[in-house]
Amino acid sequence: MKLSRPALLPGLVSLVGLLLLWQVVSLFFLASFLPSPAELLSRVAAIFSNPPAYLIVGKTLERILAGLVLSMLIGAVIGLVMGLRPAVGSFFDSWIMVLLTFPAISWAFLSVLWFGISDLAPIFTIVLIVFPYVTMNVWEGTKAMDKELTDMAMVFRANQFLLLRKVLIPQLMPYIFSSLRISFALSWKIALVSEAFGAGRGVGKELMYWFQGIRADMMLAWGVSFMVLMVLIDVMVLKRWEKRVFAWRQIAVA
Amino acid sequence: MSSNAVEIESLSKMFPTPSGLSRFAVLESLNLQIERGTFASIVGPSGCGKSTLLNIIAGIEAHDSGRVCIVAQNGTNSAARIGYVFQSPRLLNWLTVEDNIRFALEAQNIGKLRWNERVKKYLDMVGLAGQERNYPLKLSGGMQQRVAIARALAIEPDILLMDEPFSHLDEITARKMRVDLMHILEHAHPTILFVTHSLREAVFLSEEVYMMSVKPARIFKHLRVDIPRPREPEDPRLFDLEKDLVKEFFAVLERDYR
Amino acid sequence: MKNHAVLRISSIVSFLVLWWLGSLLSGSEILPGPVAIGHTIIENFVTPGPEDKTAVFHIAITLARILVTFSIAMVAGIALGLVMGLRRRVELAVGYLIPVALTIPTLLAVFLCVLWFGYSEAGGLFAVVMTVTPFVTVNMLAGTKAMDKELVDMAHAFKANRRLLIRKVLIWQLMPYIFAAFRYAFGMTWKIVALAETFGLKYGIGYMFTFWFEQFNMVQVMAWIVLFVALMLILEHGVIARLEDKVFAWRPVHAL
Numbered sequence: 001m002k003l004s005r006p007a008l009l010p011g012l013v014s015l016v017g018l019l020l021l022w023q024v025v026s027l028f029f030l031a032s033f034l035p036s037p038a039e040l041l042s043r044v045a046a047i048f049s050n051p052p053a054y055l056i057v058g059k060t061l062e063r064i065l066a067g068l069v070l071s072m073l074i075g076a077v078i079g080l081v082m083g084l085r086p087a088v089g090s091f092f093d094s095w096i097m098v099l100l101t102f103p104a105i106s107w108a109f110l111s112v113l114w115f116g117i118s119d120l121a122p123i124f125t126i127v128l129i130v131f132p133y134v135t136m137n138v139w140e141g142t143k144a145m146d147k148e149l150t151d152m153a154m155v156f157r158a159n160q161f162l163l164l165r166k167v168l169i170p171q172l173m174p175y176i177f178s179s180l181r182i183s184f185a186l187s188w189k190i191a192l193v194s195e196a197f198g199a200g201r202g203v204g205k206e207l208m209y210w211f212q213g214i215r216a217d218m219m220l221a222w223g224v225s226f227m228v229l230m231v232l233i234d235v236m237v238l239k240r241w242e243k244r245v246f247a248w249r250q251i252a253v254a
Numbered sequence: 255m256s257s258n259a260v261e262i263e264s265l266s267k268m269f270p271t272p273s274g275l276s277r278f279a280v281l282e283s284l285n286l287q288i289e290r291g292t293f294a295s296i297v298g299p300s301g302c303g304k305s306t307l308l309n310i311i312a313g314i315e316a317h318d319s320g321r322v323c324i325v326a327q328n329g330t331n332s333a334a335r336i337g338y339v340f341q342s343p344r345l346l347n348w349l350t351v352e353d354n355i356r357f358a359l360e361a362q363n364i365g366k367l368r369w370n371e372r373v374k375k376y377l378d379m380v381g382l383a384g385q386e387r388n389y390p391l392k393l394s395g396g397m398q399q400r401v402a403i404a405r406a407l408a409i410e411p412d413i414l415l416m417d418e419p420f421s422h423l424d425e426i427t428a429r430k431m432r433v434d435l436m437h438i439l440e441h442a443h444p445t446i447l448f449v450t451h452s453l454r455e456a457v458f459l460s461e462e463v464y465m466m467s468v469k470p471a472r473i474f475k476h477l478r479v480d481i482p483r484p485r486e487p488e489d490p491r492l493f494d495l496e497k498d499l500v501k502e503f504f505a506v507l508e509r510d511y512r
Numbered sequence: 513m514k515n516h517a518v519l520r521i522s523s524i525v526s527f528l529v530l531w532w533l534g535s536l537l538s539g540s541e542i543l544p545g546p547v548a549i550g551h552t553i554i555e556n557f558v559t560p561g562p563e564d565k566t567a568v569f570h571i572a573i574t575l576a577r578i579l580v581t582f583s584i585a586m587v588a589g590i591a592l593g594l595v596m597g598l599r600r601r602v603e604l605a606v607g608y609l610i611p612v613a614l615t616i617p618t619l620l621a622v623f624l625c626v627l628w629f630g631y632s633e634a635g636g637l638f639a640v641v642m643t644v645t646p647f648v649t650v651n652m653l654a655g656t657k658a659m660d661k662e663l664v665d666m667a668h669a670f671k672a673n674r675r676l677l678i679r680k681v682l683i684w685q686l687m688p689y690i691f692a693a694f695r696y697a698f699g700m701t702w703k704i705v706a707l708a709e710t711f712g713l714k715y716g717i718g719y720m721f722t723f724w725f726e727q728f729n730m731v732q733v734m735a736w737i738v739l740f741v742a743l744m745l746i747l748e749h750g751v752i753a754r755l756e757d758k759v760f761a762w763r764p765v766h767a768l
Binding site: 007008009010011013014015033034087090091092093094095097098100101102103104105106109110112113114185188189192193196204207211214216219220223227230231 | 519520522523524527542601602604605606607608615616617618619620623624626627628699702703706707710711718721722725728730733734737740741744745748
């Protein structure tokens, strides 16, 4: 939905106002404590003009990807089974509920105690926090499935495998997709927490390093640029993918 | 070797009453025999169990007693192929039109090599040549129902079940579909069991008309429509037949509800 | 429904059994069993731990922080959401900040606030409020926009006691959204307070996480985690669920 020009105005005005306010306030402080917009940009440029920065970001992305994929797989399978076999659903319902209660930091600590400083710790943490969300989503999806389509497939004598592939799973796709974007948003934040004290190299580690070095400017530089990257991935990759997968949904205009 | 495609004997089906405390008979000692290649209609008021009968034949619902036998075309004891057209198209909206038909072919274990020819043949037959790559939601209601018909025909069923397939369409589309179905029957002639609440539709389309009452749920009248195909919708003989049937129906209904 | 209760109980029991078996197989260094954990938790309550504080003290501190931040975030979020929902201008002016706020990772927020406010209560608590408020705001914004305009018009038409009527009409329509925000924000607040306590606050459950983690004391780390989770479960499902029933007593029960 494109906003008309007068509608964009209040937003632009406040944005400019905020930037000016930021600039003014930052004059009262050291650049390392509160950098001005320009100083922040130069920090970011300094970071990313060095090759190691890309390796660091790449490492974190690796972990996020691994954690996300595993969470989606495990979560979807468990959610599907819970939906198809109500007894299983009732049984694991409370386990999932309890898992949803765990704060990220708890798994982060436990995984470091178990796996030491490694890739496994952040990935494990991500999976344990994120997969319950996927499971709940997919489970909800199984409850909303269209019985008429299942009946139709039964009449045509489709076997279980065909039924699953062509009838059940496509109906779950909206639920899987909605949990994909939420899971991604969760995963990268958890990755940061977990890396902060449990990884050899990564963006979270950088944040922790600069936090201990009392360098707000460097923290902001890393943090903001990583946030921007995450948003870009969400909008340019995930959202687009979602659109393509659901192209069949467009009803013809009468 | 019977020439019947469908043989039903003493079929009974009970449903629990809304209170759950007792049961009433939706179908009671129902007998029905349909010869192969016949277009048979079952007509009755809503709630008389016609859809239940169809579901039992299709295997979606279980019956309580009696015998249901669908005979495969090749006369062996192998499981008969059943095609079903529902009231709503029940298409898989995320698959293209051709993939929807392929789904049924795969479900029936029909060899992949034959898929393309069948898809083309039956889409042509229902007048949807060229729509193969479209998604169902891009089609009108009538077109979607045609895909459903093509899907059921494509498996070359021993028996084709149709449960009020045109009742969800607007009147004009429905009329066209009836005429189109009539013409399709010139090319493919499976045994058809067609359920409807419209006497006119039944008389127009079928060779055999079976009338069902509610209490008890049984077939109380059977009529042959001997008018040769293709039939004209405005044929006066059809009107006469319909008038007679309506009279019979009212007589039975009055008796049943006394 | 009896089946349901049986499944629930067997689910909990089987979990405990699995846990216990796991602890036997892997040894208490890697996976302390339920008995060891339970024992440790009780000990933490009874014997004063580091700096002579018992578990009760830490729990109280954490709860107090949760109460304070949660209340502030709810009030601020509801107010902001209402204002944005009722005044389009405001929404256009600051609406874009909300997705930004929602994207900020909690870790960064905590680190920044601790750096800027110093290692103090204010810093940690501000980070929590800052992170939770946008969620409440989004909820309230959706709720305000979904309000039935006809009811508002009806209230206007009755002119008498306009303000009161509107308050009574509006608030009850917003209640489901307020409650949704309540539940969600509550769950969030717990976790963020725990995070803030790990990095930037003194005392509290999260503080204990870090303390024992830095000593590589698996039993204690797990004991405190179990304590935290148990408390959260009791509060979320015990207290809040009861509250919700009371508040929504006027709604027809859904026949499910």
